[in-house]
Amino acid sequence: MDAEGIEAGRRRWQARYDAARERGAAGGPGAKPPGDWTRTTLSGDPLEPVYGPAPGDTVRGFERIGWPGEFPYTRGLYATGYRGRSWTIRQFAGFGTAEQTNERYKMILGAGGGGLSVAFDMPTLMGRDSDDPRSLGEVGHCGVAIDSAADMEVLFKDIPLGDVTTSMTISGPAVPVFCMYLVAAERQGADVSRLNGTLQTDIFKEYIAQKEWLFPPEPHLKLIGDLMEHCSRDIPAYKPLSVSGYHIREAGATAAQELAYTLADGFGYVELGLSRGLDVDTFAPGLSFFFDAHIDFFEEIAKFRAARRIWARWMRDVYGATTEKAQWLRFHTQTAGVSLTAQQPYNNVVRTAVEALAAVLGGTNSLHTNALDETLALPSEQAAEIALRTQQVLMEETGVAHVADPLGGSWYVEALTDRIEADAEKIFEQIKERGRRTVPDGRQPAWPITAGILRGIEDGWFTGEIAESAFRYQRALEKGDKKVVGVNCHQGSVTGDLEILRVGHEVEREQVRALGARKAGRDEARVAEGLGGMVAAARDGSDMIGPMLEAVRAEATLGEICDALRGEWGVYTELAGF
Numbered sequence: 001m002d003a004e005g006i007e008a009g010r011r012r013w014q015a016r017y018d019a020a021r022e023r024g025a026a027g028g029p030g031a032k033p034p035g036d037w038t039r040t041t042l043s044g045d046p047l048e049p050v051y052g053p054a055p056g057d058t059v060r061g062f063e064r065i066g067w068p069g070e071f072p073y074t075r076g077l078y079a080t081g082y083r084g085r086s087w088t089i090r091q092f093a094g095f096g097t098a099e100q101t102n103e104r105y106k107m108i109l110g111a112g113g114g115g116l117s118v119a120f121d122m123p124t125l126m127g128r129d130s131d132d133p134r135s136l137g138e139v140g141h142c143g144v145a146i147d148s149a150a151d152m153e154v155l156f157k158d159i160p161l162g163d164v165t166t167s168m169t170i171s172g173p174a175v176p177v178f179c180m181y182l183v184a185a186e187r188q189g190a191d192v193s194r195l196n197g198t199l200q201t202d203i204f205k206e207y208i209a210q211k212e213w214l215f216p217p218e219p220h221l222k223l224i225g226d227l228m229e230h231c232s233r234d235i236p237a238y239k240p241l242s243v244s245g246y247h248i249r250e251a252g253a254t255a256a257q258e259l260a261y262t263l264a265d266g267f268g269y270v271e272l273g274l275s276r277g278l279d280v281d282t283f284a285p286g287l288s289f290f291f292d293a294h295i296d297f298f299e300e301i302a303k304f305r306a307a308r309r310i311w312a313r314w315m316r317d318v319y320g321a322t323t324e325k326a327q328w329l330r331f332h333t334q335t336a337g338v339s340l341t342a343q344q345p346y347n348n349v350v351r352t353a354v355e356a357l358a359a360v361l362g363g364t365n366s367l368h369t370n371a372l373d374e375t376l377a378l379p380s381e382q383a384a385e386i387a388l389r390t391q392q393v394l395m396e397e398t399g400v401a402h403v404a405d406p407l408g409g410s411w412y413v414e415a416l417t418d419r420i421e422a423d424a425e426k427i428f429e430q431i432k433e434r435g436r437r438t439v440p441d442g443r444q445p446a447w448p449i450t451a452g453i454l455r456g457i458e459d460g461w462f463t464g465e466i467a468e469s470a471f472r473y474q475r476a477l478e479k480g481d482k483k484v485v486g487v488n489c490h491q492g493s494v495t496g497d498l499e500i501l502r503v504g505h506e507v508e509r510e511q512v513r514a515l516g517a518r519k520a521g522r523d524e525a526r527v528a529e530g531l532g533g534m535v536a537a538a539r540d541g542s543d544m545i546g547p548m549l550e551a552v553r554a555e556a557t558l559g560e561i562c563d564a565l566r567g568e569w570g571v572y573t574e575l576a577g578f
């Protein structure tokens with residue numbers, strides 16, 4: 001780009017920055033009011049809000065880098081970077097009963113957490129009640145047990161849902177759990193139309209990597225389509241999908257595979273919306289993303305920057321999005337669980353801090369930092385606090401949030417960003433090619449990415465590719481080509497054992513008792529009517545959200561709702577082997 005083009009961009013950036021500073025940045029905790037946004041180094045030297053090429057310089061390929069707040073958003077979504085609003089500290093938490101988790105949430109919010117993020121236990125994630133024989137031994141263990149709307153009410157007791165953005169990590173039974181959240185908000189007297197938060201919902205990555213599915217893909221996608229339509233029409237600030245690369249990466253994918261499979265899944269949901277005749281500018285802002293921050297610092301930063309650029313380009317050029325919000329890739333990041341080690345566990349604090357720094361330098365919108373003991377158990381209160389404080393040290397002390405995209409223009413980071421983008425484009429082509437195989441010679445599938453994803457799920461392509469990468473990494477570890485401190489090098493240790501959180505069996509007994517009491521106290525005819533209405537909607541293809549809400553209001557349980565749908569749609573069985 002020539003010098004004049006670069007200067008014109010700088011002027012547009014300046015105008016946006018000045019306007020934001022005058023009015024104050026929008027939105028929730030961390031948003032800065034208008035006024036003095038001056039920042040200095042620790043030594044007192046003033047800092048610009050962003051740095052770019054020297055005036056008069058020509059930079060080849062600058063249109064791919066650009067300025068923060070402007071297409072293709074490589075350098076971030078906002079002209080103000082984190083000066084306008086810091087990232088959301090959103091710690092994923094949940095264990096035991098709803099009462100216990102409610103206390104942890106109050107601790108997190110009291111200690112400066114900016115939003116909530118619910119972790120559910122395995123029975124809930126699989127759409128089973130706590131009294132289901134298959135739930136035995138799992139209730140409340142890897143997250144909180146939620147059986148019905150009444151549990152959701154307890155989970156958020158004294159936490160006004162209208163004021164706190166709440167993320168819920170659940171995908172198989174996401175929609176009934178969302179209905180329980182809405183009913184809990186109704187019972188609090190909140191204005192449901194103004195709720196703000198995120199539901200994970202992303203079922204593609206379940207078939208691809210995490211393997212916690214319930215139903216076959218087609219009916220499940222119809223249900224997700226209903227959810228997208230409901231939210232974009234009735235609860236516009238709520239994000240019904242968090243398209244997730246985290247689980248893909250944690251299963252062993254490379255950075256480029258994580259990026260490409262996740263964005264392809266995102267394109268699949270865009271095609272779902274378009275196939276239902278929805279307006280892309282209306283529903284696309286409801287798609288958000290969730291990535292892993294692994295330990296290779298610069299590769300991760302490049303991945304985040306490439307993610308924003310690819311998404312903006314595809315949304316504009318392929319899917320016809322015209323508004324900023326429909327072109328923006330907004331993402332949450334979690335530091336890499338797989339990088340944590342049971343050996344010398346205190347080193348995990350350092351790993352997490354480095355990974356969190358990569359997420360911040362990559363412009364994450366929201367962040368979870370893992371606790372040092374998470375490879376052994378759910379975090380203890382002390383470990384959870386250190387994880388939260390790690391973000392606060394980055395945010396408040398280090399100065400890394402003073403300047404937007406501080407690594408922009410680094411030869412290394414820009415080259416990595418370009419490379420990872422090119423790798424992702426190659427993978428999109430492979431996915432489209434698989435989609436083409438689903439239609440007769442020479443014809444194009446109507447929704448090429450979706451066709452490729454469904455084919456790749458069915459024939460085990462994604463799973464095989466990820467397994468291959470995981471195998472290559474494991475071999476490199478075993479040969480010592482890749483190193484992990486305390487595991488294959490520097491093994492001697494003086495650090496002692498950790499106190500870990502244990503969830504006792506009394507949690508299960510108490511949850512089953514409470515569930516029994518709720519079932520005994522409800523109007524069974526109303527429950528049966530609610531479930532019947534929902535099944536009828538599943539059968540005739542009409543909207544599922546309204547009838548499901550009725551069932552939830554009648555205190556139908558998650559297991560009852562999912563069993564009714566399993567009866568109608570069947571269960572998914574993975575066909576592929578590799």
Ligand SMILES: CC(C)(COP(=O)(O)OP(=O)(O)OC[C@H]1O[C@@H](n2cnc3c(N)ncnc32)[C@H](O)[C@@H]1OP(=O)(O)O)[C@@H](O)C(=O)NCCC(=O)NCCSC(=O)CCC(=O)O
Pocket residue numbers: 020025026027028031078080081082083084085086088090092115116117165167168169197198237239242246288289290330331332334337365366
């Ligand atoms: C979009 C995100 C990513 C973040 O949402 P947040 O509300 O926190 O932040 P946000 O939308 O970026 O910002 C809030 C508002 O401030 C505005 N805003 C932000 N920065 C600004 C700036 N500099 N200037 C002006 N405005 C700004 C935004 O546009 C928005 O306003 P508007 O609202 O007006 O636009 C959302 O989807 C989210 O919270 N995701 C979290 C997902 C999650 O927690 N997942 C956990 C998975 S855990 C898991 O899967 C388990 C893994 C395992 O361990 O196994």
